[in-house]
Amino acid sequence: MKDINRIRGCLIGGAVGDALGYAVEFMKDSEIFRTYGSAGITEYTLVNGVAEISDDTQMTLFTANGLLLGTTRKMTRGIMAPYPHYISLCYKDWLKTQLAEDFKLEAPQYAWLNNIPEMNHSREPGRTCISYLLENRLGSTSNPQNNSKGCGGIMRVAPIGLYFEDNKYTIKDIDMIGAEAAALTHGHELGYIPAAMFVHMIHLLSHHSGVSVLDAVKDAKRIMSTLFPKAKHLHRLTGLVDRAITLSADSKIRDLDAIKELGEGWVAEETLAIAIYCSLKYEHDFEKAIIASVNHSGDSDSTGSVTGNILGAHLGIDTIPQKFLDNLELKEIILEIADDLFNDCKISEYSNTTDNVWEQKYIYHTYPNKI
Template sequence: MNGKFRGCLLGGAIGDSIGWKVEFLTYKEILRQGLKKISKLERNAEITDDTQLTLFTAEGLILACSSGTSALLDISYVVQKVYEAYRRWLYTQGYRVEIREEGWLCAVKQLHVQRAPGATCISALMSGRMGTIEEPINNSKGSGGIMRIAPVGLLFPKDLAFELGCKIAAITHGHPSGYYPAGTLAYIISALLEENDLSKVISEILSILQKHKGTEETIEAIEKAIKYSKRSGDDFSNITELGQGWTAEEALSIAVYCALKYQHNFKKAVLTAVIHDGDSDTTGAITGNILGVYHGVKCIPWSWRRVELTSIILRTSDYLEKLRKIFVADKPKLWYK
């Protein structure tokens, strides 16, 4: 796959790390720091809950795979395994919760640290109840659902990735504009494993969204991103009109804008995605996910491949690639019994 799996997860972690440096700064404060300082990553640069939860999403999916292809065909089972993984993440954040002792990430000491975890994710997971689309756990459309969804797109074929992305985001975010953007991102990532036209993939998912109720905000956010990526004007002004990224549809909109406008320049796209007044680590992470899978790991500057947990991120990427080959490329009919 030409490093697409590694590019996606490592690219997301890098966007997360770059954005984390400026997440709680205003645009003017970011400019005062200077672009050179912001764009430099030290060795073992910190990642946030965005990357932590992305890894736990992957862990849940991989554990679902360990039960065989028949288990993977049970969507509710897959979602349950991811939910259990999120509860283990909650444990690493210092909360006293009962967890199923499986997986491997709880043993990674570097994950036992809080990096401004989202309040909605914490409260939803602390409730002890798994949210679903049919029975929403809240009415949140925060960006915590979309930021962690990339592994779903890497493992599953695009139509199933969309469905699962929505369901997995709904574990913690019950508003349609909280889970449909997550399904959209999962679809984009899955489609880009096979398709080399980003604009075409985004047009495809717009057509799919139009068939579902409650997708109006998500559709509008994507359409604005496409429109603004083609117009003149400085990026900050354009992004300001798209939002700040604290909600899922705004985060998706900013990432789509940056990915489309600078689709052949990973570094420029990610830096543009984080330089604004809002949720910089999430918009940076999503942009990194999209362009990382689009071009593969080769598009990421060597000087940026220095984030903490890089070895775990790369091993997870490689494992997901092997699983996709087994469950999709080699036995595609198993997905559609």
């Protein structure tokens, strides 16, 4: 069952981890602790009064836009392509936000998010995402276009786990939508299988009460072996996940040392493993988990984002400290997208239901400029 508190928590939580980690993304751990003190970075670094989000949150929102675009087409026209197709259309619109100034405020073809001026900023986008979207060389799990396993595939797919309900899609179907969304730009098995595993975890945690993070991890690991039985590199992911589980139960090890054993998060399996470690270690303390997830050498905004998605889905938005809600860039837009994922399209070609705002968003793509 959809839970608006958990959907909001997942998207806001991901943005919190992203914004906290973005300030230290390219810093070595020694530099982080030298700059911010023995606890590392624990508060936002504000730029013009704003805690800036990176491409991780941007692309997460465009993933959500793509899901709702596809459903709206099905509801209003009775036909649609697979969801990754609509996600790819929105990623191409996201690409416009990362390019030269004269591209930034062009009317989008599919994504209303391009109409938000604050969205039109380049925030250290991944080279793989940019190059393959520019070249229009988008792949799939059956037809990969590269051998990339960078974390650009996993950090954007949380909305897929949030959106679909069990009575409409099997959880394996949902996982595969996550894998295909990642495989658009990341063709290595470890570019898209961790994304499927992440989506599985998000779905269980956000839709089923009483599921622990460890329950979600173990079930996701089990399902990956059935979804991808011939994957040559699955053992690398499952081994790293098992190590994360073991480390999270060791009260004597420092977070930094544990994370160093798991990697730096530049590739998807390491991003997921670090996020799993932090989410298990601090399952009931969002703040401690987020702080641990970003204070290391490596891709701190992505490890923070995925950790925030997991615990936000598990604990809900009410558990996120106010200090992380204050000054968060695009907070209202993130909440609006979360609410759209929860409420879904109510318009149908067979009913007289109307929703002018929804139409401007997901049919005409002119919101909020024209209502």
